[in-house]
Amino acid sequence: MTTPVQQKIRDKKRTPEQIADMVKSGDWINHGSVGGDSTVCTEAVAKRLGGGLGQLKNIEFWMYAMFYPHLEFQQLDPRQEFHTIHEFFFFPWNRRARDTHNVSDWAQWGWAYGMWAHHYRFANAVREKRGMDWWFNAATAPDERGYFNMSYGTNNCNIFRQTAKKIVFEVRSDYPWAEGGRFNTIHIDEIDYWVEVDCEKYRWPQINEKVIKARPDEEAVARNVMQIMRDRDVIQLGIGSLPSACVAAMSDAGFKDLGIHTEMMNVGLIKLIESGQVTNAYKSIDRGRSVWAFAFPVDVKWYYDTIHRNQSMAVYDIDYTNNLNVLTRIDNMIAIDNCVAVDLLGQQCSGFYEKRPISSTGGYFQFVTFCAQSRGGRGVASMTSRSKHGTSRIVPFLPEGSTVDVPAQFANYVCTEFGIVNLRGLSGYERAAALISIAHPDDREWLEREAHENGLLPPKFPVSMLPAEGGGRRYPSYDERRKYKIPMGSAVWGYDWDEGFQSGK
Known part of the structure; x- marks a missing residue:
């Protein structure tokens, strides 16, 4: 009937x-x-x-x-x-x-x-x-x-x-x-x-993601990101081979009890789930479940078998996965996303560069900015020091016809194959010095010259402006701030004082 x-x-x-x-x-x-x-x-x-x-x-x-x-x-x-x-x-x-x-x-x-x-x-x-x-x-x-x-x-x-x-x-x-x-x-x-739909005739473009291997410079970027990762981190990965290279590095590092909260479910995160390193056991919200919003099924069977009726995964609308209020509530969140260019002010471009659309921001702004505002959170702009055309991705100023996808005041970590720096709280001199230190060695002299000419480095003052986490210029290490949350936004419900100084809830 x-x-x-x-x-x-x-x-x-x-x-x-x-x-x-x-x-x-x-x-x-x-x-x-x-x-x-x-x-x-x-x-x-x-x-x-x-x-x-x-x-x-x-x-x-x-x-x-x-x-x-x-x-x-x-x-x-x-x-x-x-x-x-x-x-x-x-x-x-x-x-x-x-x-x-x-x-x-x-x-x-x-x-x-x-x-x-x-x-x-x-x-x-x-x-x-x-x-x-x-x-x-x-x-x-x-x-x-x-x-x-x-x-x-x-x-x-x-x-x-x-x-x-x-x-x-x-x-x-x-x-x-x-x-x-x-x-x-x-x-x-x-x-x-x-x-x-005839799924054979209208098949998604298929890519054997399992055999994609990162380039040596991308692997070096990933190893540098690992310096600020810890067990029980909650991960968001952007699109592309570079963030996915981080998964191999996570495996090599042996991190345990990782969690996932992402917009895009991709090859790297699926591999991480299959490895057993993801348990979601210590997430502050959505405990026990990997949270995601969309996927491109470029390996139809693999993606289907991973997601179909899988109770350990939870798909949400974009207003949940990318919501600034949600992201700031996820303890130990780390966002690792591709960037096209960063200038010496700390401004970041990921979508439209030199009058040409590359892709767009996607969730780049939300994740890089607001994951960094969770307790122990980090937002990482990751990139190779040079583009495929051989030009520096770290530039004195973003060129005309480029979007600013993360404003300088929200900049957190920037990572290349030559190192990782935290721009939070740095002065203009310090930002320029930090970013030049992770540029390609052949571009540093040019960047220093441009920085001096434009007042981004001191003309005469002899003291080094290069900060270092847990080292130079009175900068705390990441581990010192693992339990810290930017107090901004906590005024409504109160603050924590567990470490003897103010932190957000």
């Missing part, structure tokens, strides 16, 4: 072509959450783009870190005459469109605030008044009660379901059921249609 829920599920099934036929010229389409990228519906809409009778024009796609490469846009409308893309985090396919034809809009993002800015602009209690005409998103098949699991793309879905007039889920059999957390399921009553 067919239940009412089962009947609703049957009634709402459509094909991608049927969805595309309902799209009208001038529509705005939300292309999906991170890890919940639309595939078939977006392709079907793209095939209708053009200036002829019955074709679509003036279509605006709003994208938030779309990893799945929609090459059909460059093939069918490369100069974006009939559509435009608003993207907040560039991956290679959008960078290529920008570099080749100077198309694809880029804007500063900054999870999770950026998503609430989307909510502010487009949300409405009345569906017909919402700002987005369509929201396409990948999901699992519904369960017997009619709930779709948002799986790898849980992160933004609670916000997106409040901002679109029409909601279409693209059901994928290769998406695992991710345990919550919160806001990880959406009921059939809340959506308009769903389509089925």
